[in-house]
Amino acid sequence: MNSLFFRMTDICKSYWMGDEWSPVLKNIDLTIQEGEFLSVLGPSGSGKSTLMNIIGCLDTPTSGEYILHGRRVDDLDADELSQIRNKEIGFIFQSFQLLPRQDALSNVELPLIYAGMPQHKRRERAAEMLERVGLADKMYHRPNQLSGGQQQRVAIARALATNPTILLADEPTGALDQKTGRQVMELFHELHDEGRTIIMITHDRAIAQNASRMVRILDGEISEGVADDA
Ligand SMILES: Nc1ncnc2c1ncn2[C@@H]1O[C@H](COP(=O)(O)OP(=O)(O)OP(=O)(O)O)[C@@H](O)[C@H]1O
Numbered sequence: 001m002n003s004l005f006f007r008m009t010d011i012c013k014s015y016w017m018g019d020e021w022s023p024v025l026k027n028i029d030l031t032i033q034e035g036e037f038l039s040v041l042g043p044s045g046s047g048k049s050t051l052m053n054i055i056g057c058l059d060t061p062t063s064g065e066y067i068l069h070g071r072r073v074d075d076l077d078a079d080e081l082s083q084i085r086n087k088e089i090g091f092i093f094q095s096f097q098l099l100p101r102q103d104a105l106s107n108v109e110l111p112l113i114y115a116g117m118p119q120h121k122r123r124e125r126a127a128e129m130l131e132r133v134g135l136a137d138k139m140y141h142r143p144n145q146l147s148g149g150q151q152q153r154v155a156i157a158r159a160l161a162t163n164p165t166i167l168l169a170d171e172p173t174g175a176l177d178q179k180t181g182r183q184v185m186e187l188f189h190e191l192h193d194e195g196r197t198i199i200m201i202t203h204d205r206a207i208a209q210n211a212s213r214m215v216r217i218l219d220g221e222i223s224e225g226v227a228d229d230a
């Protein structure tokens, strides 16, 4: 696909701190091709989650242009934005954000409810996704009956449920031990091989090196990096 798949130009995000603007993202230029596996590497407080929220249309920049799938995000109305969040982008959050009282199956079904899929179909699809991440035998477990790595896999299954073109992951291995983190990365490689676009945000260089391209973010500024100069 063309370079207009995803392009940020001069994106800034500032917060008004009572008496002055505090810049968090500074003139971000970033182009991502369809099917790329990109990591954004940066230390705590550098602006990673702020950037992720803008990429995922959960937040809006203070200024700059953001084009997603060839359309200016600025021009989209609330319905179109929620459509994009629900169908185009699969979110994986560091803290999983699973519903504690619902079992794994119901958690994965949730985005399918928003997408308007009928019940029998969405149960089937959710079960398929849980099998995909190796949790066929844990469908009726609630989050507190699952390990951290298993909860993260439920979160990944949920992100995949609507078959999004973009997977957006904020510290997907942040709460996992090394071995479980590696398993999650293997799954990301498989998803990338299937043609999905993956944007992975992390402070962990070893994890970032799983991606085929890496950019670094430092104090709200982006720079291109090569995998081994981090
Ligand atoms: N709503 C807000 N109002 C004011 N400042 C904010 C707000 N949200 C984030 N910030 C500031 O923006 C900066 C970047 O925050 P962000 O959460 O994007 O960092 P991060 O790179 O994700 O860090 P971490 O690795 O710790 O998750 C921080 O200095 C933070 O204090």
Ligand SMILES: [Mg+2]
Binding pocket: 048, 049, 050, 170
């Ligand atoms: Mg963060």
